[in-house]
Amino acid sequence: MVTTAGPRRPSTLAPVTGAVESRQERKRRTRQSLLDAALRLLADSSLAGLSLREVTREAGIVPTAFYRHFASMDELGVALAEESMRTLRTMLRDARQKPADDAIKGSVATLVAQVRKHEPHFRFLVRERYGGAAEVRRAIAAELRLLGSELATDLGRFPGMATWSSDDLRMAADLMVGAMLSIVMALLDVGDHPDDLAQVIGVAERQLRMIALGMAHWHPR
Amino acid sequence: MVTTAGPRRPSTLAPVTGAVESRQERKRRTRQSLLDAALRLLADSSLAGLSLREVTREAGIVPTAFYRHFASMDELGVALAEESMRTLRTMLRDARQKPADDAIKGSVATLVAQVRKHEPHFRFLVRERYGGAAEVRRAIAAELRLLGSELATDLGRFPGMATWSSDDLRMAADLMVGAMLSIVMALLDVGDHPDDLAQVIGVAERQLRMIALGMAHWHPR
DNA sequence: CTTTTCAGTGTACGCACGTTCACTCAACAT
DNA sequence: ATGTTGAGTGAACGTGCGTACACTGAAAAG
Numbered sequence: 335m336v337t338t339a340g341p342r343r344p345s346t347l348a349p350v351t352g353a354v355e356s357r358q359e360r361k362r363r364t365r366q367s368l369l370d371a372a373l374r375l376l377a378d379s380s381l382a383g384l385s386l387r388e389v390t391r392e393a394g395i396v397p398t399a400f401y402r403h404f405a406s407m408d409e410l411g412v413a414l415a416e417e418s419m420r421t422l423r424t425m426l427r428d429a430r431q432k433p434a435d436d437a438i439k440g441s442v443a444t445l446v447a448q449v450r451k452h453e454p455h456f457r458f459l460v461r462e463r464y465g466g467a468a469e470v471r472r473a474i475a476a477e478l479r480l481l482g483s484e485l486a487t488d489l490g491r492f493p494g495m496a497t498w499s500s501d502d503l504r505m506a507a508d509l510m511v512g513a514m515l516s517i518v519m520a521l522l523d524v525g526d527h528p529d530d531l532a533q534v535i536g537v538a539e540r541q542l543r544m545i546a547l548g549m550a551h552w553h554p555r
Numbered sequence: 556m557v558t559t560a561g562p563r564r565p566s567t568l569a570p571v572t573g574a575v576e577s578r579q580e581r582k583r584r585t586r587q588s589l590l591d592a593a594l595r596l597l598a599d600s601s602l603a604g605l606s607l608r609e610v611t612r613e614a615g616i617v618p619t620a621f622y623r624h625f626a627s628m629d630e631l632g633v634a635l636a637e638e639s640m641r642t643l644r645t646m647l648r649d650a651r652q653k654p655a656d657d658a659i660k661g662s663v664a665t666l667v668a669q670v671r672k673h674e675p676h677f678r679f680l681v682r683e684r685y686g687g688a689a690e691v692r693r694a695i696a697a698e699l700r701l702l703g704s705e706l707a708t709d710l711g712r713f714p715g716m717a718t719w720s721s722d723d724l725r726m727a728a729d730l731m732v733g734a735m736l737s738i739v740m741a742l743l744d745v746g747d748h749p750d751d752l753a754q755v756i757g758v759a760e761r762q763l764r765m766i767a768l769g770m771a772h773w774h775p776r
Numbered sequence: 777c778t779t780t781t782c783a784g785t786g787t788a789c790g791c792a793c794g795t796t797c798a799c800t801c802a803a804c805a806t
Numbered sequence: 807a808t809g810t811t812g813a814g815t816g817a818a819c820g821t822g823c824g825t826a827c828a829c830t831g832a833a834a835a836g
Contacts, residue, residue: 357833361783380686383603385823398825399784464740465601465686475744502761509762512737513730519685523696540723541730548769578803582813606793619795620814627794780835789826799815806809 365403367393369414373454380461381411381470411462411470418455419477421448426481430488438542442535445514449521460519482507498554506549513541586624588614590635594675601682602632602691632683632691639676640698642669647702651709659763663756666735670742681740703728719775727770734762 355363371392375384386407390397404410425448429441449456462470463478486507489495495503517538524530576584592613596605607628611618625631646669650662670677683691684699707728710716716724738759745751 355833357781357783360833364783380601380603382601382686386825387823395783396785397823398786398827401825402783461686463685465682505758505761506765508758509734509765512734516733516737537726537729540726544727544730544769544773545766546769547772548765548767551768551772552765575803578811578813581803585813607795608793616813617815618793619797619816622795623813778836781833783830783832785829785831787827787829790824792823793821794819796819797817799817800813801815802811802813804809804811806807 361402364393364395364399368395368400368403368410369417372410372414373458376414376458376461377454381407381414381458381466408467408469411467412473414458415462415470415473415477418452418459419474419481421452421455422459423477423481423484425452426484438539438546442517442538442542445517445538446521446531446535449518453522456518457522460515460522463515478511482511485511494550495554498552502552502554506545506552509545510542513545517541582623585614585616585620589616589621589624589631590638593631593635594679597635597679597682598675602628602635602679602687629688629690632687633694635679636683636691636694636698639673639680640695640702642673642676643680644698644702644705646673647705659760659767663738663759663763666738666759667742667752667756670739674743677739678743681736681743684736699732703732706732715771716775719773723773723775727773730766731763734766738762 368389371394372381372384372389375388375392384407386400387397389407389410390400404413425444429444432440432444434440459474463474464471466474482504486500486503489507490498490500490503498506517534520534520538521531524534589610592615593602593605593610596609596613605628607621608618610628610631611621625634646665650665653661653665655661680695684695685692687695703725707721707724710728711719711721711724719727738755741755741759742752745755
């Protein structure tokens, strides 16, 4: 018994400060607690295997209140996809601004750090990218395409690649995004043993280096 | 009303020939019809969103008979994973024995043909590789690792790569497998418009070519 | 000070699910 | 011939689900 039959104040956990909350602020917080609850539960199963009731139970509200925030679980899935992609994009933006001593080693290191830090988000993205409902997949695919565009633009600024066609830039960017996602998957699968992690990192670095080598010798058309 | 209250002969569709069937042959056929039914239904949803009753309904048997073949849906999922990987491995084996005029163009062409031919199998693999239950994921991952090993061995036979470390061979093979799977995903997502398909094929060929270029200039350690 | 709004509550429903159990009856072993 | 085996049947169960509905009471609007 955690909540002692908490009477009329809505049962969502009280705000950190004891101060009163505006109505929309409270709503936003409850919505977020639904997203957080879902993300927590998604460590164990996929969105398809998650019930509305489970999520509301975990979030600490009654099932019917769910509809005040989302029309369906799929809609919650789309919201989660957007939240997760925001995480991913922020990460890439930060990585881009960093000085690049060894760009590849650095990129992999940031990737590893971010995956560890936002593991549930990445797990969700990887799980639902192809396994999820149509709308969720579409939301993720759209964001991923956007991400490819950004990277392509970036690549075009590199000295040797200024003359590349936008088509080729796009192709190379997609190849790198794909490789990055493969690495993310491997990172999520890796066990607790630190040797495994080092192994995955080493392979990732060499794979990216191989792609970079291919790019360096590419004859753009 | 399709079956007119079919009396005592078990309701699974009669064998093509009217000949009598041995008991184990009939069991094998029913088991296969369960797998086929599941694969058919999996076009619309993931394994997690599929119920035991749905599958038996589609297969034309009663729910409880399911247990004569699998202990759970997850077990059926593992069987499906094995079946699908058999398809994939057969494909790669065939591709390997073909003469290679333009190896990359040829590989992509076979890939496209096979994906079209066995679309449900590939869709299942891609969907469940990360979205599925732990056991299913493990089954797929194990088969994929095996596939990487085979490819690594193959690569080692290429003239320029004889001196590569087995580690590097493995790394390169995994990179190619990953790229191949990305291409499969793209092929499954592609719409009916033939231009889209041509676009995907073009990108795939150039991506593989870029990786090959990287391999050609690799300095093995 | 009233009235309105609306996030969250509680009950109640019908439904599909997984699983149990006792059964039938053709194929197989003896 | 006779007995055993086991794939498929059919009825029944408990459970958790999504959703409808009428509600409450604090915040917002008047």
